[in-house]
Amino acid sequence: MPKKEEAKPKEEPKKEAPKKEEPKEVAPAEKEVAKPEKPEKAAKPEKKKKPDKKIHTLYKVEQDKVSRLRPTCERCGTGYFMADHGNRYTCGHCGFTKYKRAENGHV
Ligand SMILES: [Zn+2]
Numbered sequence: 115m116p117k118k119e120e121a122k123p124k125e126e127p128k129k130e131a132p133k134k135e136e137p138k139e140v141a142p143a144e145k146e147v148a149k150p151e152k153p154e155k156a157a158k159p160e161k162k163k164k165p166d167k168k169i170h171t172l173y174k175v176e177q178d179k180v181s182r183l184r185p186t187c188e189r190c191g192t193g194y195f196m197a198d199h200g201n202r203y204t205c206g207h208c209g210f211t212k213y214k215r216a217e218n219g220h221v
Pocket of ligand 1: 187188189190191194205206207208209210
């Protein structure tokens with residue numbers, strides 16, 4: 115059979131230093147068991163700081179101007195903000211989803 119050449123780069127096996135086989139010495143049994151250190155607190159997952167979800171975060175006030183930071187739903191009209199989901203906006207009222215990439219044209 116011809117040798118199969120794989121496209122994958124060959125991974126060299128990790129070279130490990132050859133272990134010297136030491137003669138087994140009968141060491142005195144260590145009776146002192148190291149006590150594990152007490153955990154400072156019960157392991158609680160650290161609370162992640164969530165972004166502020168309050169309504170005022172949707173507006174930006176500049177002097178006497180108010181600008182909305184979220185787009186409004188095209189179906190529901192003004193007054194219905196769309197939630198920012200990173201790559202898309204969605205309307206919680208009607209479920210309309212607007213992808214941010216769509217602004218560059220159809221994909
Ligand atoms: Zn809507």
